[in-house]
Amino acid sequence: xxxxxxxxxxxxxxxxxxxxxxxxxxxxxxxxxxxxxxxxxxxxxxxxxxxxxxxxxxxxxxxxxxxxxxxxxxxxxxxxxxxxxxxxxxxxxxxxxxxxxxxxxxxxxxxxxxxxxxxxxxxxxxxxxxxxxxxxxxxxxxxxxxxxxxxxxxxxxxxxxxxxxxxxxxxxxxxxxxxxxxxxxxxxxxxxxxxxxxxxxxxxxxxxxxxxxxxxxxxxxxxxxxxxxxxxxxxxxxxxxxxxxxxxxxxxxxxxxxxxxxxxxxxxxxxxxxxxxxxxxxxxxxxxxxxxxxxxxxxxxxxxxxxxxxxxxxxxxxxxxxxxxxxxxxxxxxxxxxxxxxxxxxxxxxxxxxxxxxxxxxxxxxxxxxxxxxxxxxxxxxxxxxxxxxxxxxxxxxxxxxxxxxxxxxxxxxxxxxxxxxxxxxxxxxxxxxxxxxxxxx
Amino acid sequence: xxxxxxxxxxxxxxxxxxxxxxxxxxxxxxxxxxxxxxxxxxxxxxxxxxxxxxxxxxxxxxxxxxxxxxxxxxxxxxxxxxxxxxxxxxxxxxxxxxxxxxxxxxxxxxxxxxxxxxxxxxxxxxxxxxxxxxxxxxxxxxxxxxxxxxxxxxxxxxxxxxxxxxxxxxxxx
Numbered sequence: 001x002x003x004x005x006x007x008x009x010x011x012x013x014x015x016x017x018x019x020x021x022x023x024x025x026x027x028x029x030x031x032x033x034x035x036x037x038x039x040x041x042x043x044x045x046x047x048x049x050x051x052x053x054x055x056x057x058x059x060x061x062x063x064x065x066x067x068x069x070x071x072x073x074x075x076x077x078x079x080x081x082x083x084x085x086x087x088x089x090x091x092x093x094x095x096x097x098x099x100x101x102x103x104x105x106x107x108x109x110x111x112x113x114x115x116x117x118x119x120x121x122x123x124x125x126x127x128x129x130x131x132x133x134x135x136x137x138x139x140x141x142x143x144x145x146x147x148x149x150x151x152x153x154x155x156x157x158x159x160x161x162x163x164x165x166x167x168x169x170x171x172x173x174x175x176x177x178x179x180x181x182x183x184x185x186x187x188x189x190x191x192x193x194x195x196x197x198x199x200x201x202x203x204x205x206x207x208x209x210x211x212x213x214x215x216x217x218x219x220x221x222x223x224x225x226x227x228x229x230x231x232x233x234x235x236x237x238x239x240x241x242x243x244x245x246x247x248x249x250x251x252x253x254x255x256x257x258x259x260x261x262x263x264x265x266x267x268x269x270x271x272x273x274x275x276x277x278x279x280x281x282x283x284x285x286x287x288x289x290x291x292x293x294x295x296x297x298x299x300x301x302x303x304x305x306x307x308x309x310x311x312x313x314x315x316x317x318x319x320x321x322x323x324x325x326x327x328x329x330x331x332x333x334x335x336x337x338x339x340x341x342x343x344x345x346x347x348x349x350x351x352x353x354x355x356x357x358x359x360x361x362x363x364x365x366x367x368x369x370x371x372x373x374x375x376x377x378x379x380x381x382x383x384x385x386x387x388x389x390x391x392x393x394x395x396x397x398x399x400x401x402x403x404x405x406x407x408x409x410x411x412x413x414x415x416x417x418x419x420x421x422x423x424x425x426x427x428x429x430x431x432x433x434x435x436x437x438x439x440x441x442x
Numbered sequence: 443x444x445x446x447x448x449x450x451x452x453x454x455x456x457x458x459x460x461x462x463x464x465x466x467x468x469x470x471x472x473x474x475x476x477x478x479x480x481x482x483x484x485x486x487x488x489x490x491x492x493x494x495x496x497x498x499x500x501x502x503x504x505x506x507x508x509x510x511x512x513x514x515x516x517x518x519x520x521x522x523x524x525x526x527x528x529x530x531x532x533x534x535x536x537x538x539x540x541x542x543x544x545x546x547x548x549x550x551x552x553x554x555x556x557x558x559x560x561x562x563x564x565x566x567x568x569x570x571x572x573x574x575x576x577x578x579x580x581x582x583x584x585x586x587x588x589x590x591x592x593x594x595x596x597x598x599x600x601x602x603x604x605x606x607x608x609x610x611x612x613x614x615x
Contacts, residue, residue, distance in 0.1 A: 003473030019518040023525020025464040031533035033457030038545045042614040045607035051454045058458025063465035063586035082474045084584035086591030094573025095595040099602020105562015108577035110478035117527045118534030119542040122559040129563020134483045137571035138503035158588040
């Protein structure tokens with residue numbers, strides 16, 4: 001499944017070599033299109049020659065159609081592609097500044113490099129200018145850090161914004177680009193060649209243009225018709241590995257390890273509780289968040305998990321393991337890493353860290369199935385010590401439990417041993433860094 | 443000996459389609475788009491690190507790339523930058539466009555053009571860092587994967603250019 005984990009396949013040298021080759025393709029195409037010539041680039045802003053717009057938008061729609069078509073066909077995992085995170089305000093301000101630099105200097109950074117490589121002296125001066133600008137930025141950005149980090153929206157795509165399927169947006173983009181190309185042709189004939197409106201209207205369509213436009217619309221239509229991969233498709237890609245991890249119980253983490261990890265201040269431990277609200281209210285782990293399976297399929301929710309830091313570990317908990325394992329598959333398919341299931345579920349947790357007898361008792365019910373095996377006389381939530389065995393200072397016991405303990409003391413019952421939980425366990429959690437490489441720019 | 447004329451540039455739609463295929467391959471193989479300004483920043487930080495390593499360690503933006511024992515050049519983008527340079531050069535040589543010259547509007551002197559290129563480059567470099575990417579890294583790459591910010595950025599670049607174009611028309615016409 002593309003994109004490939006290049007560093008493991010090709011090694012560091014091979015990895016760099018691939019970037020070198022892609023760069024060479026990039027440079028060669030820019031040069032071939034005439035982007036090494038500042039006059040050609042500047043002409044865009046006088047509507048005489050629309051080469052910049054034509055090349056840029058053709059490239060965008062061609063790449064866009066290919067990316068989402070291969071994603072629809074299950075050849076490429078769009079979730080693992082680098083999508084420039086949106087910082088709206090700095091993006092717009094930076095863009096306006098760049099527009100000014102563009103019309104004064106006649107290049108953008110990439111094209112100036114190509115101009116310089118073919119000994120265009122203005123290109124060489126521009127590249128030197130870019131170095132100076134980049135240096136100045138580093139020296140001055142501290143003065144406006146809050147602005148630089150403002151309006152951050154993370155990985156935010158147009159289909160997410162509009163609430164439309166990816167394929168439909170791709171098709172819309174293609175149609176929009178075609179309309180722009182038509183307008184560009186008119187503009188060139190009008191402002192460049194100074195033709196009259198009658199002449200422009202009489203000019204026949206070029207066969208090559210029609211064929212290219214037809215191919216783009218067709219491929220975009222196919223992309224929209226197939227649709228992007230569903231959750232089931234995505235699970236299918238990784239099912240072999242995933243099922244093996246489940247079978248080997250690699251994903252099931254013992255409560256003792258969870259408690260241990262919660263004590264580690266360098267980690268962030270998130271517990272997502274999948275049980276019904278009643279069960280959750282009766283008892284849940286301290287800091288747990290109740291989620292439904294539907295929420296786990298909501299891209300907006302999953303985005304928050306994906307955006308979490310590399311030191312975040314997510315545990316899924318249900319009464320047993322069944323429901324949590326199903327949820328694990330859902331999230332795994334959506335690319336969430338450092339994701340585990342609470343071994344034995346909440347039932348197993350309570351067996352290990354039992355609540356006071358006056359609050360809850362173990363029911364002798366069917367141990368299989370994903371139902372609560374403990375009967376609570378009150379909804380205590382996380383207000384009993386069982387909910388946070390990791391804390392040094394524990395909540396006071398509920399009144400009824402204190403009562404029971406006092407009676408025990410009076411009647412000379414055996415002293416309580418708080419540390420009864422076995423402390424040996426096999427560590428399962430292996431922190432994994434997110435494989436989202438940084439973009440080439442910025 | 444008379445110099446041969448440069449070959450003409452390719453049709454913009456053909457060039458654009460080729461660029462689109464390169465961009466797609468970049469995404470397909472590496473998961474990343476194309477870019478230039480980020481790598482330029484890395485090279486700049488590496489150069490600064492040679493002369494003022496202490497200063498690099500104290501300024502967050504530079505320290506992130508070249509602080510301490512970090513090698514700013516150890517970034518795949520730098521190799522892409524080198525490739526862009528080489529690719530442009532090869533294509534330039536093959537198409538007889540590899541020759542020292544200054545491209546400028548007819549109304550200005552070569553010196554003016556150089557000064558404006560330098561100033562424009564500085565503005566462009568500065569803006570590219572505010573926007574977290576240049577025309578290739580933000581507009582082109584982000585646009586192809588439908589990033590909202592990239593489209594907003596793209597329109598801002600064109601808006602900025604068109605807003606100023608009329609006032610500086612003597613530079614290019």
